[in-house]
Amino acid sequence: MGNPRKRKVVVYAATAVIVAAAAGVWAVMGTGDDKGGAERAEKEKISIVTSSLGTTFPPGLNENDNPYLDYIEEHTNLDIHVTLPPVESYEEKLNIIMTSSNVPDMLHAVDEVWVANYARQGKLEALEDLIDQYGPELKKKIPKEAWDQVTFNGRIYAIPSLNEAKGIQLMYGRKDWLDRLGLKPPKTLDEYYEVIRAFARNDPDGNGKDDTIGLLLTERLGRSAPFFGAFGTQLDQWLERDGQLVYSNILPETKEALAFLRKLYEERLIDPEFPLNRNKNLEEKIATGKVGLFSAAWYDTRGPIELNKQRDPKAEWIPLDYPTGPRGEKGVYATSLIRGMEVVPVGSPNAANVIRMLNFIAGEGHRSLKLGFENQVWSMQNGKMVTNFEEHNKHQYRGIYTSLADVVEPELEKQRLDSLGEHFRLYENVRIVESNLIPNKFTGLPTPAMGKYMMKLSALQDEFIKIVLGVSPLDEFDRYAERWRREGGDEITREVNEWYRASNP
Incomplete structure (x- = not known):
């Protein structure tokens, strides 16, 4: 009752990690206009089910055809198919999916009880070994308290996505x-x-x-x-x-x-x-x-x-x-530390690629996915971040992808909130709330x-x-x-x- 528990892209010239298809050996390949480099391996397909968060897409774009998904796919060398069940019956749809014979590689869940029940039934993959191998940014940016909330009998059954504010x-x-x-x-x-x-x-x-x-x-x-x-x-x-x-x-x-x-x-x-x-x-x-x-x-x-x-x-x-x-x-x-959890159904052959995708969203891709493309959604002017509100509103759907592995970076968050208008006192409001919390023990x-x-x-x-x-x-x-x-x-x-x-x- 009343506890709402239960959210942005400079194309970096950094290197991208891909899987060498035949040998399964990791290779590092330069991005950008490196015409002389080795050819990219063919993109591996993964399927994910997540929430639309109630957002809509500009005309001509959808959850599988937009610049932000392109950005993630380019930097992970993945071909990602996204399904967005209706918000009103989201959990019911997840349950139907989990009983089907064709489960996706990843589902976004928001209910801790839902995750706990399926973990206890043995229907979710334990992920700690894959996180160790493919998720260095996830390990670095997600605190122990969040991992504890998705750990059962010593095994990690979900990747937690963090709330940006600790209270409302x-x-x-x-x-x-x-x-x-x-x-x-x-x-x-x-x-x-x-x-x-x-x-x-x-x-x-x-x-x-x-x-x-x-x-x-x-x-x-x-x-x-x-x-x-x-x-x-x-x-x-x-x-x-x-x-x-x-x-x-x-x-x-x-x-x-x-x-x-x-x-x-x-x-x-x-x-x-x-x-x-x-x-x-x-x-x-x-x-x-x-x-x-x-x-x-x-x-x-x-x-x-x-x-x-x-x-x-x-x-x-x-x-x-x-x-x-x-x-x-x-x-x-206090809001839950976690805003959502990404789980991998047992039997998915692409669990490693799911972790790679989430690692990119939390790491190298986080700034661009959270803020939007630089010099399109925002720009730096006289040392301050300035938001183009028309583009910002048009690109709100990017939160669908950010929410898969959102992490908290306080300085970036202050820049973002201030760029929306310092007179709105957004950053100050968040600090006031956070200094007056009655925590859930x-x-x-x-x-x-x-x-x-x-x-x-x-x-x-x-x-x-x-x-x-x-x-x-x-x-x-x-x-x-x-x-x-x-x-x-x-x-x-x-x-x-x-x-x-x-x-x-």
Whole structure:
């Protein structure tokens, strides 16, 4: 619930490694216009299944015919066939593929439980020997903590692709509304309550109408993380209490946070449509000037906040302190270190070439795939990276390939974010979030009991929405917690703490 877990090319004149087809011996061949060099070996074919990430291609291009795939193929001497299942039924499609008689050489997975289940069934190749042989850049740029999350019984079953940001949400508010109502930027939870109330009831936009929203949330309590953080908890995380890991959703602190949100809803201070709000609704309501305070994603300054400022030049948005709760606590959830995992089904004859491809994406090709082609998508001007936004937007699909083996390079990330417009404060926003994280203490491969019970237990969390809406009494939380433990949660908790003791001897 609410934890979104679950993303760019100078053609280098460096050398490219290819496979000598007959002998299987590695040979190094120069790239570029080296007419006198040996002829390239015929390209070896590999097939991959990955996510489109919701992006689209410019007219005339597709997932198998575009300059970025050409770039990867040229530098790896591979012929890569890409399949993009529908985003809406992605995992279902992966399951169908895994039961077929013609599996691809690589699949991109986003669910750790999915990977853990297939690893335990013996349907995924162990990759550590191939990584040692063909993945030096992967070994160098992916931290041990990420490898640990794809390791089962001492064997590595996936190549992790990393999240660029360690967290998502921070509070943003309209300073012009605060000034009009004679309010200071809120810091404590009580001050937030007063500001939310004033923004809902005191006509902060001055139009004489009762049409403003005190607090904007989205479906499944999305964009609520700072308010749970004020009580020292987050949804869907494992937190340490007295030396043991406990599931955050059953903690008394979570009940306190739900009680606070319930109070706001009872007083009509939360957008009444929040259970139906998707990100599109959130963006629209902010852009049209209905909202003066919300938990923003770090990139929203370049999205709905900017759209609001374009429509209303008087709108002045500022980052706010996270709400500090009654025990002095504050913060938001940390995103998973891993954004996706590349797995090789058992029996693929091309596992080595998959690792070679991913090694190039994480290594020599990373800068170009992440940023786009130099002097086309971006250029250096007076020592600063400057983005051509028309080309940047046209080339967003490159993220499909970057996401296969994304790695974190802080200086490159700062250059990239600043080039999108320093006034958007993107890099600063990321740093603010990262300094206020409540980390998830369980970072291992999902346990067997998670595979058996977690989907059913997650469905029980619908009770939280009912509690906030007043459909269920607040004490229904206690019955939810009891049921969670009884229907598999205690077994999951036991396995999680076995992992925790083994990881922290």
